[in-house]
Amino acid sequence: MKDSRRLVLDKLKEHGIAGDTSYPAYSHPHTGITDPREFFRSVVESVGGECRFVADLEAARKCVAGSEVFLAAKEVCSYVKEVAEGNFEAEAKADAHQCAEVDLTIIRGELGVAENAAVWINADPLRHRALLFISGNLVLVLDGRDIVPDMESAYARIDFSRLRSGYFISGPSKTADIEQCLVIGAHGAKSLLVLVVG
Amino acid sequence: MKSHARLAAAFLKQEERAHWHDQALWYVREKRDRMAASVPDWEALRETAQAIKRHALANLPRYLEEFEQNAAARGAIVHYALDDAEHNRIVLEILKGRNARLVAKSKSMLSEECGLNEFLERNGVEVVETDLAERIIQLAGERPSHIVLPSIHIRKEEVGEIFHKHLGTQRGESDPTRLTRAARSHLRERFLAAEAGISGVNFAVAETGAVVICTNEGNADLGNSLPDLYIAVMGVEKVIPKSRDLSVFLRLLSRSATGQPISAYTSHLLGPRPGQEMHIVIVDNGRSEILRRERFHKAAFCIRCGACLNTCPVYRRSGGHSYNYIIPGPIGTILAMHRDLKKYKDMPYASTLCGSCTAVCPVKIDIHRQIVLWRNEVVEAGYLGRAKSAALKTTTLGMKSTRLFRIGGWAVRKLLRILPPFVFNNRLTIWGRSRNLPKMPARSFRAEFRAYSRSKTDLSESRMNREARS
Numbered sequence: 001m002k003d004s005r006r007l008v009l010d011k012l013k014e015h016g017i018a019g020d021t022s023y024p025a026y027s028h029p030h031t032g033i034t035d036p037r038e039f040f041r042s043v044v045e046s047v048g049g050e051c052r053f054v055a056d057l058e059a060a061r062k063c064v065a066g067s068e069v070f071l072a073a074k075e076v077c078s079y080v081k082e083v084a085e086g087n088f089e090a091e092a093k094a095d096a097h098q099c100a101e102v103d104l105t106i107i108r109g110e111l112g113v114a115e116n117a118a119v120w121i122n123a124d125p126l127r128h129r130a131l132l133f134i135s136g137n138l139v140l141v142l143d144g145r146d147i148v149p150d151m152e153s154a155y156a157r158i159d160f161s162r163l164r165s166g167y168f169i170s171g172p173s174k175t176a177d178i179e180q181c182l183v184i185g186a187h188g189a190k191s192l193l194v195l196v197v198g
Numbered sequence: 199m200k201s202h203a204r205l206a207a208a209f210l211k212q213e214e215r216a217h218w219h220d221q222a223l224w225y226v227r228e229k230r231d232r233m234a235a236s237v238p239d240w241e242a243l244r245e246t247a248q249a250i251k252r253h254a255l256a257n258l259p260r261y262l263e264e265f266e267q268n269a270a271a272r273g274a275i276v277h278y279a280l281d282d283a284e285h286n287r288i289v290l291e292i293l294k295g296r297n298a299r300l301v302a303k304s305k306s307m308l309s310e311e312c313g314l315n316e317f318l319e320r321n322g323v324e325v326v327e328t329d330l331a332e333r334i335i336q337l338a339g340e341r342p343s344h345i346v347l348p349s350i351h352i353r354k355e356e357v358g359e360i361f362h363k364h365l366g367t368q369r370g371e372s373d374p375t376r377l378t379r380a381a382r383s384h385l386r387e388r389f390l391a392a393e394a395g396i397s398g399v400n401f402a403v404a405e406t407g408a409v410v411i412c413t414n415e416g417n418a419d420l421g422n423s424l425p426d427l428y429i430a431v432m433g434v435e436k437v438i439p440k441s442r443d444l445s446v447f448l449r450l451l452s453r454s455a456t457g458q459p460i461s462a463y464t465s466h467l468l469g470p471r472p473g474q475e476m477h478i479v480i481v482d483n484g485r486s487e488i489l490r491r492e493r494f495h496k497a498a499f500c501i502r503c504g505a506c507l508n509t510c511p512v513y514r515r516s517g518g519h520s521y522n523y524i525i526p527g528p529i530g531t532i533l534a535m536h537r538d539l540k541k542y543k544d545m546p547y548a549s550t551l552c553g554s555c556t557a558v559c560p561v562k563i564d565i566h567r568q569i570v571l572w573r574n575e576v577v578e579a580g581y582l583g584r585a586k587s588a589a590l591k592t593t594t595l596g597m598k599s600t601r602l603f604r605i606g607g608w609a610v611r612k613l614l615r616i617l618p619p620f621v622f623n624n625r626l627t628i629w630g631r632s633r634n635l636p637k638m639p640a641r642s643f644r645a646e647f648r649a650y651s652r653s654k655t656d657l658s659e660s661r662m663n664r665e666a667r668s
Contacts, residue, residue, distance in 0.1 A: 005278040008482045012258040016492035021256035024249035028239040096424055097390055116459035130423035133416045151445035160406045160441055168464040173416040177331035179354045180222050181374035188416025
């Protein structure tokens with residue numbers, strides 16, 4: 001196996017790529033986004049999610065408490081206690097498989113990207129990163145000041161030096177694999193609500 | 199092995215289906231256009247994406263080593279495989295080492311290329327494809343017909359049949375939402391039972407050792423977070439230098455692929471989760487050969503978005519299964535030719551050379567130009583076939599000599615007016631099977647042009663005379 005490593009790397013040294021092979025200097029900000037918050041909201045909705053602006057965490061709490069998903073949920077796992085208490089402690093479970101019945105997970109997002117509605121989630125504080133995908137529904141709580149216009153500004157703010165896993169989540173899980181008909185809720189969350197606070 | 203033309207003809211016999219296929223893919227292409235137009239710097243992004251690829255692939259050994267070191271520092275175990283057989287062997291050994299009998303697998307064109315599933319099944323490992331489309335074709339015992347929409351050739355009624363047989367859904371069910379829900383609960387069980395997860399990789403970042411995976415369904419994420427064993431398989435060309443480069447590729451990938459601003463999930467995995475064993479298998483399997491050929495190396499820039507398939511007038515009308523290589527369409531053509539010139543010799547001819555593929559490619563691969571160059575290679579190698587070779591030779595002869603060209607033109611103009619159409623539109627003349635000859639003009643172009651220049655000279659002379667008089 002060590003041999004294959006050497007062989008592969010040696011073979012790749014002899015390439016036929018001619019011309020300028022220097023690393024390009026570039027910057028392509030998504031100009032044209034005058035109101036990142038509003039842009040973000042409209043893209044969240046276009047990708048099948050829901051986005052609400054709330055004044056503070058108390059307003060966020062009310063918003064969640066009144067939502068259909070919350071009212072129907074049996075197991076709620078919350079990492080934002082100000083928004084909901086929750087009745088399921090994923091941190092107390094030894095195995096991610098025990099989270100299989102969680103109906104709703106509430107968690108903070110670190111960053112929202114206006115151009116594509118992606119919310120950056122650092123999963124390192126979670127004992128079970130699987131929770132993000134196994135949970136029936138997701139509520140992401142985002143500080144209004146953390147919305148950036150585009151992916152370039154997003155990556156400029158993410159620190160990978162100690163990260164073990166991080167996710168961009170844009171809308172609920174979906175598929176169009178049967179005759180190109182969009183179905184929300186494939187394997188991951190069946191609904192996604194982003195609460196933009198402040 | 200049947201040729202593309204024959205397989206395409208069979209596909210087109212089912213007219214309604216063929217029409218649907220064409221329209222469905224065109225719809226995706228239009229979504230892509232709208233998305234591309236909404237990004238102000240789209241063309242510059244494509245340029246940058248190509249420049250990054252060119253740089254990364256020209257310096258692959260360095261970046262692979264950097265990636266490997268960083269991934270290893272985060273606890274991942276990195277393997278290299280020279281070819282498909284070694285790749286399969288490594289994966290099997292890892293699975294056996296942990297006694298894993300059930301694998302939840304996410305879509306990976308590399309594993310299709312290597313025939314991983316069949317190999318593992320032969321060796322007593324059950325592989326469950328978890329992407330909905332991949333699961334559908336796995337249950338149907340078929341191969342993907344598209345690299346991003348693997349089951350685009352299957353209608354919902356057929357999915358209903360397949361699910362009725364394998365998942366026990368109601369007979370006659372064809373509602374996409376209900377069928378998707380059935381697949382969700384069926385696959386949820388498998389996810390919870392799987393002892394290992396396997397997935398492909400969209401990008402590998404040298405700077406951090408991160409493996410980046412994009413999906414809409416969240417299947418890759420369940421597969422890499424639930425089991426205690428996770429294997430990521432990737433081609434050598436997936437490495438990019440920096441995290442920042444992801445901003446360029448991610449902005450292009452989903453917009454080009456499905457017309458979405460980004461996939462629902464973009465996962466960045468830097469080493470295994472606590473308590474997990476994570477392996478990364480880096481595979482060459484002919485990629486170094488592609489990179490070595492100056493004229494054809496750009497095929498290795500591909501980020502597998504499938505935009506060239508969606509836009510290709512031939513692919514849309516002939517379906518993915520009419521191409522004999524595992525990757526169909528324009529990009530499949532220029533990849534297949536590296537594998538086996540003789541076996542896939544018909545693929546460069548399954549093209550109108552319209553250049554639409556090149557126009558939409560997010561990393562600006564000159565796909566249609568490469569297709570022409572591959573035709574060249576096929577002819578040079580003598581794989582063209584007798585009829586086409588003879589036709590080309592005759593044409594070359596005629597084109598080389600002015601006299602022969604004139605005589606030939608005269609003869610064709612005369613003969614075509616006299617001879618009945620069945621002489622050309624019969625089963626033997628390949629060309630005339632699905633085409634009609636145009637109406638022959640009375641005079642040759644040469645004669646027309648002579649007449650035209652004469653009238654023009656007359657005109658300008660009379661004008662000059664008039665001006666002189668006044």
